[in-house]
Amino acid sequence: MRHKKIGELSGGQKQRISIARVFSTDPDLFILDEPTIGMDVRSRNEFYKLLKHNSTEHDKGILMVTHDHEEIRHYANKHIELIRKEDSPWRCFSMD
Structure with a gap:
């Protein structure tokens, strides 16, 4: 991938x-x-x-702000x- 231009990379690769x-x-x-926007499941888990x-x-x-709560x-740890x-209004729903 190092020889590719940034514009040629996927969204996950740019991320x-x-x-x-x-x-x-x-x-x-x-x-x-x-x-992890644009990353596949495997890449997200490795990240x-x-x-x-x-x-x-x-x-x-x-x-980290994410929509991938589960x-x-x-x-x-929190x-x-x-x-x-x-x-x-916004409210805190749960905290672990």
């Missing part, structure tokens, strides 16, 4: 490049907004494993689910 750039800076805290490894083995903090439950119904 992985963006994430690699973040990892290369070795931050203490990752703040991620829908980081979640990588985040969990960074959290547990390298003491990194991770704050998919990440066994990777996350889970906050926000619910907003039409014409109502």
